[in-house]
Amino acid sequence: MILEEFIQIDTSVQQSIHASLAWKHGIIPHTIEDDKILLYADTEKWNEEIKEELEILLGKSIEIRPTTQAIIQHALVRFYPKAASQNGKEISQYKEGIKDDFIQQLIDEAYMLGSSDIHIETYEEKCRIRLRVDGKLTEKYILSAREYPALINKIKIKAHLDIAEKRLPQDGRIHVNSRGKSFDMRISILPTLHGEKVVMRLLNRDATSIEIEKLGMTEKQQNDFLTCIKKPHGILLISGPTGSGKTTTLYATLKILNKISTNILTVEDPVEYTLEGINQVQVKEDIGLSFSEALRSFLRQDPDIIMLGEIRDNQTAQMAIRAALTGHLVLSTIHTNSAWGTVSRLNDMGVPAYLLAGTMNMTAAQRLVRMLCPTCKKEAELLPQMLPPGFKPQSMPDVHYVSQGCEHCQYTGYKGRKAVYEIIPIDNELAGIIKHGESRDMDDVLKEKKIERLMDQAFAMMQSGSTSLEEVYSLLMSSY
Numbered sequence: 001m002i003l004e005e006f007i008q009i010d011t012s013v014q015q016s017i018h019a020s021l022a023w024k025h026g027i028i029p030h031t032i033e034d035d036k037i038l039l040y041a042d043t044e045k046w047n048e049e050i051k052e053e054l055e056i057l058l059g060k061s062i063e064i065r066p067t068t069q070a071i072i073q074h075a076l077v078r079f080y081p082k083a084a085s086q087n088g089k090e091i092s093q094y095k096e097g098i099k100d101d102f103i104q105q106l107i108d109e110a111y112m113l114g115s116s117d118i119h120i121e122t123y124e125e126k127c128r129i130r131l132r133v134d135g136k137l138t139e140k141y142i143l144s145a146r147e148y149p150a151l152i153n154k155i156k157i158k159a160h161l162d163i164a165e166k167r168l169p170q171d172g173r174i175h176v177n178s179r180g181k182s183f184d185m186r187i188s189i190l191p192t193l194h195g196e197k198v199v200m201r202l203l204n205r206d207a208t209s210i211e212i213e214k215l216g217m218t219e220k221q222q223n224d225f226l227t228c229i230k231k232p233h234g235i236l237l238i239s240g241p242t243g244s245g246k247t248t249t250l251y252a253t254l255k256i257l258n259k260i261s262t263n264i265l266t267v268e269d270p271v272e273y274t275l276e277g278i279n280q281v282q283v284k285e286d287i288g289l290s291f292s293e294a295l296r297s298f299l300r301q302d303p304d305i306i307m308l309g310e311i312r313d314n315q316t317a318q319m320a321i322r323a324a325l326t327g328h329l330v331l332s333t334i335h336t337n338s339a340w341g342t343v344s345r346l347n348d349m350g351v352p353a354y355l356l357a358g359t360m361n362m363t364a365a366q367r368l369v370r371m372l373c374p375t376c377k378k379e380a381e382l383l384p385q386m387l388p389p390g391f392k393p394q395s396m397p398d399v400h401y402v403s404q405g406c407e408h409c410q411y412t413g414y415k416g417r418k419a420v421y422e423i424i425p426i427d428n429e430l431a432g433i434i435k436h437g438e439s440r441d442m443d444d445v446l447k448e449k450k451i452e453r454l455m456d457q458a459f460a461m462m463q464s465g466s467t468s469l470e471e472v473y474s475l476l477m478s479s480y
Helices: 002-007 019-025 047-058 069-079 100-114 150-156 218-230 246-257 291-298 314-325 342-346 353-359 428-436 442-448 454-463 469-479
Strands: 027-033 038-043 060-066 092-093 115-122 126-133 136-144 168-176 179-191 195-201 232-238 264-268 281-282 307-308 328-335 360-371 377-381 399-402 414-425
Touching: 002 019, 002 454, 019 027, 019 047, 019 069, 019 353, 038 069, 047 060, 047 100, 047 360, 060 428, 100 115, 100 126, 100 150, 100 168, 100 195, 100 281, 100 353, 115 150, 136 150, 150 168, 150 195, 179 328, 179 353, 195 281, 218 232, 218 246, 218 414, 232 246, 232 314, 232 342, 246 264, 264 291, 291 314, 307 314, 314 328, 314 353, 342 353, 353 360, 353 428, 360 454, 399 454, 414 454, 428 442, 454 469
Parallel strands: 038 060, 092 136, 232 328, 232 360, 264 281, 264 307, 307 328
Antiparallel strands: 027 038, 115 126, 115 195, 126 136, 168 179, 179 195, 360 414, 377 399
16 A cells, blocks of 8 residues: 555655655655655645756656645644644754755745845744745755754855854855756855854846846836936935845946946945946945045046945935035935935935035935735725825725735745836935925925835835835835
8 A cells, every 4th residue: 555655755755855845835755765755745836947946946847646636734733743833834853964965055036036145043942044035034954953053054165264163253155056047045154042143145146137127117217317327427326225126226336337438436335246348346344445535546546336235324325425526426225214305314324415415416215125925915995094194095905915924925924026216316406495494394395296106106006006005015114
């Protein structure tokens, strides 16, 4: 009987398939022969897509022996007991030892899901692995505490870090290949109470090749943006929280500006992607190479365009304004809640209002909004009282869409993200408001100028069924 064959499975064969994969696809490993693995599979779930995914993850060709859902379920409960999570998702409970290829399998899974980061966290009795997908962390695996040291050491070796150093933070880089794509991963290791926490950031090189038309700006915003970046001097600022896509926007901008006739210099912390034809500098605070120090040297390098990864302090802000005043185009980011908030932020950093008014070409804000999974989104009634307080759209739809969750979106209800922008070109009137510090209602001023706001775009996405009311609320909370 097939069920009896399952019971005779060798432990090493059982460990060849992670519990999360077994439960997700309804499979049980039977035998392994060199580069081939034989699986029992639930015929109702099995398809060529699953076969391709498993062959990539396992690095072996797959051969299946069809069986029934009932038999598979019985075997899964016996050999792959699930550890309950707060969301009811399946979390794999590993057996003894960490396989040499586990890190590669983890990277492959993260890449396939479109993750930006892998988090490996240790606690008193367990090690938890989470993936950040579409801006949200989801729990994927639980390891025993005794398996954790071997995993961390393997990562340190790959990143050329000191495996004996456990008291201080360490940073490194790993070059990897996954599903035919080659990219780097930035490794950050932080000592915590129960051991070292690891964050592995996937640096997708596609971010450096994205076209400005694909960023998510409306036609008017794109025209305003292109007009501002083609000015020979001045400063352009993009605001938004960490992980909102500011770096991608800056790189898309540099791609347009990168000509044989221009000298472009960037200072970044860290340099995430290398750009052909552009001189990039990595901040090294430990030896005194800060943003402001690099910028001071840039001015002696005959630059046309300067990109600062971020304006963090008074000194850097003053140097950026000075560079813009002396005939250079300066691009940078800044942490504020709104596009117009950059003005008061720079004033707080000690930049005189008259200098800011004379150099600022544009200020912008951006956010990433999660898109509803097209496979499982569900229509629901929309009532006026459900809208954010004070938000009054020009038109009110009768329905909206809500997230449900399915296997296509890893049961999150969302799949992918889209950027929304607020682009404010600084004209004479706005420059006057900045210079004289006029206390006017900027919402009214920007409305008169027909500036498209972040909330307007998010609501339009909700109206079209692309995103949810929940995401609109989330954007509101982060923007005002």
